[in-house]
Amino acid sequence: LSIRFKPWLEALAYLVLPNACVYCGVPIPGSDVGLCSACHHELEPVSPEYEEHYKAIVASSSINQFAIGFNYGPVFQEILENLKYNNARRNAIFLGELLRQQRLSDAFCKQHVFVPIPLHRKKERKRGYNQAALIARGIGATVSNLLMRAINNPTQTKLDKEQRKANVEGIFAIDPQQRLTIATDTPLCLVDDVATSGATLNAAADVLAGAGYRDISATAVATPIMDDFF
Numbered sequence: 001l002s003i004r005f006k007p008w009l010e011a012l013a014y015l016v017l018p019n020a021c022v023y024c025g026v027p028i029p030g031s032d033v034g035l036c037s038a039c040h041h042e043l044e045p046v047s048p049e050y051e052e053h054y055k056a057i058v059a060s061s062s063i064n065q066f067a068i069g070f071n072y073g074p075v076f077q078e079i080l081e082n083l084k085y086n087n088a089r090r091n092a093i094f095l096g097e098l099l100r101q102q103r104l105s106d107a108f109c110k111q112h113v114f115v116p117i118p119l120h121r122k123k124e125r126k127r128g129y130n131q132a133a134l135i136a137r138g139i140g141a142t143v144s145n146l147l148m149r150a151i152n153n154p155t156q157t158k159l160d161k162e163q164r165k166a167n168v169e170g171i172f173a174i175d176p177q178q179r180l181t182i183a184t185d186t187p188l189c190l191v192d193d194v195a196t197s198g199a200t201l202n203a204a205a206d207v208l209a210g211a212g213y214r215d216i217s218a219t220a221v222a223t224p225i226m227d228d229f230f
């Protein structure tokens, strides 16, 4: 896109044009949230080499199947930023809808109980919502908060691959109440917003497997393109 709004103008545009494209701000008639078709075309589906890379990571873990929606390139980054301006909750659900559209051919995205990667209670209270849980809602079907965060670990952003792995050790636990409602033969699909090293999803899957769950998949809306992956 050659013509872009300044961020504050975008924020203003959302106030007066609530049915605007989350990326470029053009009105979308009859829709409460979304991307115009031009911007939709600018989203990059995940690169095959990144998806292969993730499949290799999870091959040695408790995750059976894995699917990512998009490359977290400049366009997606911009969209995620813009999503914060107006109705963040609804927009997170929209991310899940995007993911569902993108990965509709993956059978496991249809039949599973979706388990969002939890935030620590303190973090969730501060933010007011868990983005992964809203994304799971956008994907549809059944959502269960089967996992909880036992430890409020520091954010992964500045850590390398090995540090990320250590940072997520022991941070997840099974919610005993939810466990009673979900049989161990239920197919589960973990949901995260952005998958980076795969350490978080693997740690979460190991906890589910440790509780007896046998059919565990995982999905994320996007993955960043980072050199230290390989």
Ligand SMILES: [Zn+2]
Pocket (backbone or CB within 6 Å): 021, 022, 023, 024, 025, 026, 035, 036, 037, 038, 039, 040
């Ligand atoms: Zn647009």
